[in-house]
Amino acid sequence: MTLLEPRDTADKLGSxxxxxxxxxxxxxxxxxxxxxxxxVTLSVRPGERRAVLGSNGAGKTTLFNCVTGxxxxxxxxxxxxxxxxxxxxxxxxxxxxxRRTYQISLLFGGLTVSDNVYLACxxxxxxxxxxxxxxxxxxxxxxxxxxxxxxxMSAAGDTPVAELSYGQQRQLEIALxxxxxxxxxxxxxxxxxxxxxxxxxxxxxxxxxxxxxxxxIIEHDMDVALRVAESVTMMHNGAIxxxxxxEEIENDPEVQELYLGDGHG
Amino acid sequence: xxxxxxxxxxxxxWIDRVPGIWWAIALILLIMPVIVNxxxxxxxxxxxxxxxxxxxxxxxxxGYGGMVSLIQxxxxxxxxxxxxxxxxxxxxxxxxxxxxxxxxxxxxxxxAAFGTLVGALAVRTEGIYTIMITLAIASAFFYxxxxxxxxxxGYSGFNLVVPPPLFGVDWRQPVPFYYLALGCAALSYFAVxxxxxxxxxxxxxxxxDNPRRMAALGFNVTAHRIAAYTFASVIAxxxxxxxxxxxxxxxPGTAGIPAVIDILVIAVVGGVRRPVGPFIGxxxxxxxxxxxxxxxxTFGLSGERFKLLIGLGFLAVVFFSPDGVLGLWERWxxxxxxxxxxxxxxxx
Numbered sequence: 001m002t003l004l005e006p007r008d009t010a011d012k013l014g015s016x017x018x019x020x021x022x023x024x025x026x027x028x029x030x031x032x033x034x035x036x037x038x039x040v041t042l043s044v045r046p047g048e049r050r051a052v053l054g055s056n057g058a059g060k061t062t063l064f065n066c067v068t069g070x071x072x073x074x075x076x077x078x079x080x081x082x083x084x085x086x087x088x089x090x091x092x093x094x095x096x097x098x099r100r101t102y103q104i105s106l107l108f109g110g111l112t113v114s115d116n117v118y119l120a121c122x123x124x125x126x127x128x129x130x131x132x133x134x135x136x137x138x139x140x141x142x143x144x145x146x147x148x149x150x151x152x153m154s155a156a157g158d159t160p161v162a163e164l165s166y167g168q169q170r171q172l173e174i175a176l177x178x179x180x181x182x183x184x185x186x187x188x189x190x191x192x193x194x195x196x197x198x199x200x201x202x203x204x205x206x207x208x209x210x211x212x213x214x215x216x217i218i219e220h221d222m223d224v225a226l227r228v229a230e231s232v233t234m235m236h237n238g239a240i241x242x243x244x245x246x247e248e249i250e251n252d253p254e255v256q257e258l259y260l261g262d263g264h265g
Numbered sequence: 266x267x268x269x270x271x272x273x274x275x276x277x278x279w280i281d282r283v284p285g286i287w288w289a290i291a292l293i294l295l296i297m298p299v300i301v302n303x304x305x306x307x308x309x310x311x312x313x314x315x316x317x318x319x320x321x322x323x324x325x326x327x328g329y330g331g332m333v334s335l336i337q338x339x340x341x342x343x344x345x346x347x348x349x350x351x352x353x354x355x356x357x358x359x360x361x362x363x364x365x366x367x368x369x370x371x372x373x374x375x376x377a378a379f380g381t382l383v384g385a386l387a388v389r390t391e392g393i394y395t396i397m398i399t400l401a402i403a404s405a406f407f408y409x410x411x412x413x414x415x416x417x418x419g420y421s422g423f424n425l426v427v428p429p430p431l432f433g434v435d436w437r438q439p440v441p442f443y444y445l446a447l448g449c450a451a452l453s454y455f456a457v458x459x460x461x462x463x464x465x466x467x468x469x470x471x472x473x474d475n476p477r478r479m480a481a482l483g484f485n486v487t488a489h490r491i492a493a494y495t496f497a498s499v500i501a502x503x504x505x506x507x508x509x510x511x512x513x514x515x516x517p518g519t520a521g522i523p524a525v526i527d528i529l530v531i532a533v534v535g536g537v538r539r540p541v542g543p544f545i546g547x548x549x550x551x552x553x554x555x556x557x558x559x560x561x562x563t564f565g566l567s568g569e570r571f572k573l574l575i576g577l578g579f580l581a582v583v584f585f586s587p588d589g590v591l592g593l594w595e596r597w598x599x600x601x602x603x604x605x606x607x608x609x610x611x612x613x
Contacts, residue, residue: 068481069480070477070480070481089480089485090480090481091480091481091482091483091484091485091486094480094481094482094483095483100481102478102481106475106477106478106481107475107478108470108471108474108475108478109474110470110474111467111470111471111474115467118464118467119467119468119471119479119482119484120482122464122467122468123468123479123482123483123484124482124483127464128464128465128468128483128484128485128489129464129465129468129488129489129492130463130464130465131459131460131463131465131466132463132464133459133462133463133464134464176482179482180483
């Protein structure tokens, strides 16, 4: 996949930044009196693949929303490749190489697949306000085609997104996250609702990502999560409960009790 | 409609892709002066094109940006006022009598700046609040213009505001004015169609469908919305200048609340999903406005009740089709296609 080779910009930026790709310190998000996440401290190295596990309401998606800037944390700092982005609007963080997918597909239903992907490419490049239509041979259009191909959707390029199947919409979500030169991606339950075949395809897309792109994946399906991740963070009630390698987490008695339940015993 | 239509067979030019009916309409519009008399040409078609442009600016904001703005008529009136103030009018004490190549751009720039400013205030709100805030500013503009005598000449406004006699043509004569309005309207129409498929237009539709996702793709949602107001304001300003020239006068009533609402009615009746909608709405509006008093007197009603007809028409359209007359047309065509044989396309 030539598309996902390290790109010049990503290389340059990657060498400038030192230390962690993502660093959270004491991040808390309150909704009224309820702490959706509390005092979360987390660091992820560039290129690291991390799975975040936890039951419903553990604060996983809230964590993502704080990192991308969908809403600002109540307290704490967020650093992206060494830069403090705590008070940055979402679009500034995205332009710095952060990407995310949504748990419930947030796509542009009235537009076609290629328009959706084109918008994603345009969002992280110059000319967002351009009034000139792209012509045949426009590099962004070529890039759009590549991305559509990378998520195996070439046949659906001109289809309005509203007419896609659920699985295809999930695939398109991933294509949008790969636009531009992503350096760090947050996947919010990308496998939810997919068929076994589609899951296998998803795993191949995720493991096929170039090694400089790190990601965090929220996933309930342990099979997917543990196959694509090299480290695991367990969340419980808005706080970090445990961190470790997939094996450590899988064999941890506390985790087993919490996550898998002791219903068998 | 994709950015680049990949399914279009190579070798076809854009000329082949325009349906025949569009060519027919273009031809009819071009030879209109030999079909209808001067009154209809000036009062119905000229006026429709001008109102259509102002409503088109609303269609751009509402249809592509999801923002229902009631400020468009005020922006148009601002353009008209500026032409009177910087150009020539019967009020010699205020009008500066600058040359036309200076006062027209000045008028458009000031009106666009006004629209952008209102946009910057309005885009932070959604839905009904956008309507309320733009309506509030529109009525503030009306009262300000009516009470300010230093610049806007208060209640009486400006009279004798006529287009410059360019190329020795009196542009207020029915035929020249018709072609002037047609040219400007066609230009605005194609500008909107073109821009809607440009990166900016596409991003604006993305903002309409899903602002949160747009921010997560790297777009500054607020800036895009404000820029949409700027673009729409330029079209509204040109419409406003033509409106002043057609009436040869401008007064606060031009931007009064009834006029502001009329633009909304025109856009909704025509349909806000496609740029041609506002022009259809404007034609219906001007026809009703011009002939309804005759129709009403025929039925023994007072001629001033033309608004009753427009109101009933508005209710009927909104009731039967939220997408305006265009939506009705599309539904009728779909039904016709459904009645035909799916394989051969022939009627059953």
